[in-house]
Amino acid sequence: MDEYPPCFLSGLCFLVSLMVKIQEREFNNILIIKPSAAGDIICALPILAGLRRRYPGARISWMVAKHLQDLLMGHPMIDEVIPFDRKRFGYLGLSWVVTRRFLKFLKSLRSAKYDLVVDLQGLFRSGFFSWASGAKVRIGPGEKREMGWIFYTHRMPARDRNTHIVDRIGAVGELLKIDFSEPEFPIYIHEDARRRVGELLAEQNVEADEFVAIAPGGTWSSKRWAVENFAELAGKIVTELGRRVVLIGGRGEMKLADVIVEKNAGKGVVNFTGLTTLPELLAVIEKAGAVVCNDSGPMHMAAAMGKCVTAIIGPTNAKRTGPYRKEEGVVKTGLACSPCYKKICSKVEKEGTAACLAAVDVEEVFENLRRQMGEK
Incomplete structure (x- = not known):
């Protein structure tokens, strides 16, 4: 280790300590951000199952596109489904009514007092929502897409480009000490x-x-x-x-x-x-x-x-x-x-x-x- 400068070693130790800290934490109020598409929501279900298994007493919410909310409504592992109306908020800044509703939406995210946000979308908008929630721990994909990563406190370890999306987002398990090697897909059908x-x-x-x-x-x-x-x-x-x-x-x-x-x-x-x-x-x-x-x-x-x-x-x-x-x-x-x-x-x-x-x-x-x- 002598060939590495002290600043490198201290930085490495700091990153390891951060990972250990969140692995040991017991989160009580969790938000999953995965608005769309339908198939991507299905692929994200193993994350829901893993979080519920790791934090059985936690309150888990899921932010989803309004037109897809029925995929998750009534799910026994989800305490609250938060519909996001992307079409309506597309008029943000052009309509005072829409802008006011958007600010109210942000306020509701903040007031929920999440202590962990897992953003599985990895885009600028979803990253912004993770930050706007005020959660102290915000995890997102390691890929640098649309600058979404600037809003995260922790980034999932990167995976090979040919890795399936289920396994790519399953990398969050390394940060939270959850085993996703055999993903469970808890599809709920009314x-x-x-x-x-x-x-x-x-x-x-x-x-x-x-x-x-x-x-x-x-x-x-x-x-x-x-x-x-x-x-x-x-x-x-x-x-x-x-x-x-x-x-x-x-x-x-x-x-x-x-x-x-x-x-x-x-x-x-x-x-x-x-x-x-x-x-x-x-x-x-x-x-x-x-x-x-x-x-x-x-x-x-x-x-x-x-x-x-x-x-x-x-x-x-x-x-x-x-x-x-x-x-x-x-x-x-x-x-x-x-x-x-x-x-x-x-x-x-x-x-x-x-x-x-x-x-x-x-x-x-x-x-x-x-x-x-x-x-x-």
């Missing part, structure tokens, strides 16, 4: 949602565990496999596997679902797209025998529930954001341009299928699904 989905399936004479759910949507156009391919796949599932197909997704995917239904008229394809709430979407996936999807929220939901998942991955990195610990369910091509992380593929027209997804054929996806379901 009994009312289960009942409603049971009724929907019964109306269509669809039996639980005997159908394949198809989610044709995706937040980026570059993430969406061609709808005509999904339509052909649905037909093969019905005719060759003898399974019913249930289409799932939000209102934004209704047009895609209509195309699939139209091309499979009378062939055992049921359309629930746009008919279910978020809790009901979880309930449909829970009852499915398998799920076929793009890189999307339903993919993470299905993987977290341990379902058979066939995920068609194009512009994103399956190692980082694919179905967690279900590499066998990933279908992708080896195009050199993938992953590119572009929301619109520059090689095709605006709404065209990305080149990396266009190279994935229906038979390849079907065989992956058949293999995972153990069908011959």
Whole structure:
């Protein structure tokens, strides 16, 4: 150790002492910040489970985007769900009413007197909220994105770029002495949602565990496999596997679902797209025998529930954001341009299928699904 200057050694000792101090602390009022997206919230559930396990008597709150709050409402591990209306606060500074409500929101964060904030979003806005809370300990991702890190007192240890997001944010365990080596996904599904989905399936004479759910949507156009391919796949599932197909997704995917239904008229394809709430979407996936999807929220939901998942991955990195610990369910091509992380593929027209997804054929996806379901 003689070759290191005294200032380096003293600095190192100080950092180690800080880590030891928070490992030994018993936090009583914890705020998790993870507003979106749906799949990312699912991937963050192991952090909730770990914090509840480590601090069983603590009050735990979760800040989430208003349109996604139903994913967490009523969760037995969460004491308070704090909805954040990003759209409304987008008028901050332009509207006195909105500005006043935003200041009131900040005041409510401050008055809650959190002693620990864990920011899993890692952006400037979420980092700012962690600071605005007044918590003495504020932990965030180690990656330097949007300067969010300037608001943290502690940063999670960095991980390799190809590390899955579940394991990357699980690095918070090193700071708090929580073991995340075997992540637990405590998905909560309301009994009312289960009942409603049971009724929907019964109306269509669809039996639980005997159908394949198809989610044709995706937040980026570059993430969406061609709808005509999904339509052909649905037909093969019905005719060759003898399974019913249930289409799932939000209102934004209704047009895609209509195309699939139209091309499979009378062939055992049921359309629930746009008919279910978020809790009901979880309930449909829970009852499915398998799920076929793009890189999307339903993919993470299905993987977290341990379902058979066939995920068609194009512009994103399956190692980082694919179905967690279900590499066998990933279908992708080896195009050199993938992953590119572009929301619109520059090689095709605006709404065209990305080149990396266009190279994935229906038979390849079907065989992956058949293999995972153990069908011959």
